[in-house]
Amino acid sequence: MIRGRLQDATDYKLMTIKECLDALGWNYVTNGDRFEEITCPCSNIAVEFSGFVGTDHLECPKCGKFMTDMFSPLQVTSGSCIVLSSKEWEMDDERRHWIANNKAGGIKINT
Numbered sequence: 183m184i185r186g187r188l189q190d191a192t193d194y195k196l197m198t199i200k201e202c203l204d205a206l207g208w209n210y211v212t213n214g215d216r217f218e219e220i221t222c223p224c225s226n227i228a229v230e231f232s233g234f235v236g237t238d239h240l241e242c243p244k245c246g247k248f249m250t251d252m253f254s255p256l257q258v259t260s261g262s263c264i265v266l267s268s269k270e271w272e273m274d275d276e277r278r279h280w281i282a283n284n285k286a287g288g289i290k291i292n293t
């Protein structure tokens with residue numbers, strides 16, 4: 183069952199991992215299809231990875247800039263979250279299911 187376009191489910195702009203890294207101004211080294219040595223220029227410290235299975239959330243422990251997978255559990259209120267299924271939401275580009283928050287309003291569709 184398709185519930186709609188994933189982009190319509192959020193104000194944040196859906197991006198690839200690389201587009202999120204670039205949007206946040208993070209430094210990284212590409213190695214094939216991998217991104218290595220990801221650091222935030224605010225203090226040149228490594229961003230922290232977290233996730234239930236694999237990595238679905240990257241965050242700078244200093245300034246709080248983060249990127250997260252739309253298919254990871256998303257917080258709705260302080261005590262609840264929602265998990266979207268990639269089977270139920272249509273993507274314009276299947277690599278674009280990450281969103282980024284630069285702590286300055288976030289990376290939204292219209293910015």
Ligand SMILES: [Zn+2]
Binds near residue numbers: 222242247
């Ligand atoms: Zn930072």
